[in-house]
Amino acid sequence: MPLHLDATLVPTRRRALKLAGLATLAAVLAPRMALATEAQVADEIKKLFSGKAMGEGKIKLDLPEIAENGLVVPINLDVESPMTEADFVKSVHVFADGNPLPQVLTYRFTPESGKASASARMRLAQTQNVIAVAEMSNGQLYSAKAQVKVTIGGCGG
Amino acid sequence: MAIKSQPRVRVPAQAKAGEIIEIKTLISHEMESGQRKDAAGKTVPRDIINTFQAAFNGKPFFTAEWFPSISANPYQSFFFRAKESGEFTFTWKDDAGAEQKASAKLTVA
Numbered sequence: 001m002p003l004h005l006d007a008t009l010v011p012t013r014r015r016a017l018k019l020a021g022l023a024t025l026a027a028v029l030a031p032r033m034a035l036a037t038e039a040q041v042a043d044e045i046k047k048l049f050s051g052k053a054m055g056e057g058k059i060k061l062d063l064p065e066i067a068e069n070g071l072v073v074p075i076n077l078d079v080e081s082p083m084t085e086a087d088f089v090k091s092v093h094v095f096a097d098g099n100p101l102p103q104v105l106t107y108r109f110t111p112e113s114g115k116a117s118a119s120a121r122m123r124l125a126q127t128q129n130v131i132a133v134a135e136m137s138n139g140q141l142y143s144a145k146a147q148v149k150v151t152i153g154g155c156g157g
Numbered sequence: 158m159a160i161k162s163q164p165r166v167r168v169p170a171q172a173k174a175g176e177i178i179e180i181k182t183l184i185s186h187e188m189e190s191g192q193r194k195d196a197a198g199k200t201v202p203r204d205i206i207n208t209f210q211a212a213f214n215g216k217p218f219f220t221a222e223w224f225p226s227i228s229a230n231p232y233q234s235f236f237f238r239a240k241e242s243g244e245f246t247f248t249w250k251d252d253a254g255a256e257q258k259a260s261a262k263l264t265v266a
Binding site: 071072073083096099100101102103104105106107108109110111112113114115117118119120121122123124 | 177178190192213216217218219220221222223224225226227228229231232233234235236237238
């Protein structure tokens with residue numbers, strides 16, 4: 001359902017519908033359905049971290065199971081770490097593997113952060129996985145993944 | 158174009174030494190993703206705030222890099238370990254290089 005996917009990225013959809021009509025709008029939007037696929041994103045993440053092994057655990061990724069509005073999906077992450085000069089979380093990267101542009105955000109922490117935890121709000125174009133990769137000060141990588149079901153305009157997802 | 162919106166920041170005014178405090182920030186911004194097309198079918202150019210940084214007494218301790226998947230009016234919360242009294246500076250930077258700043262004082266008892 002290409003129209004529904006796009007609607008999340010087009011806040012002025014209602015206005016556009018009036019102007020263009022449903023059929024023309026669908027025709028205009030259809031060619032740019034360049035959503036990333038799961039495999040592509042997994043590949044890209046691997047490349048980004050030069051294929052290094054990633055551990056499980058350490059990251060608590062807090063996301064709604066079902067997001068009614070794909071435009072504003074709260075994300076809260078918490079990485080287990082003492083956050084001392086000797087051992088802290090350097091960075092956390094978040095990806096959404098079904099968005100046109102899968103990169104969501106990157107956090108850079110320091111020992112002064114006290115806690116490697118942060119919350120933000122993101123856009124999700126469709127039901128998909130959200131992936132977080134944390135890099136520790138000793139270079140170790142950890143990853144976590146969670147699926148979010150995106151419902152738009154109450155038409156099911 | 159400068160970022161016109163006045164950011165909102167919530168920081169506790171006082172903290173005990175060693176206490177980890179939560180800081181919440183919010184700024185109004187379209188966060189135009191560059192993926193959208195207008196009624197005429199032309200792509201609306203990307204215009205987002207791509208960097209947020211928090212510093213204490215001039216020393217940055219938290220940076221967030223934002224991509225177009227971040228929602229409009231970006232909210233960001235994060236933590237800080239209080240050690241001494243001082244001042245926070247928060248900086249938002251957009252694609253055009255324009256900046257918006259906010260500050261807040263912290264008293265450590």
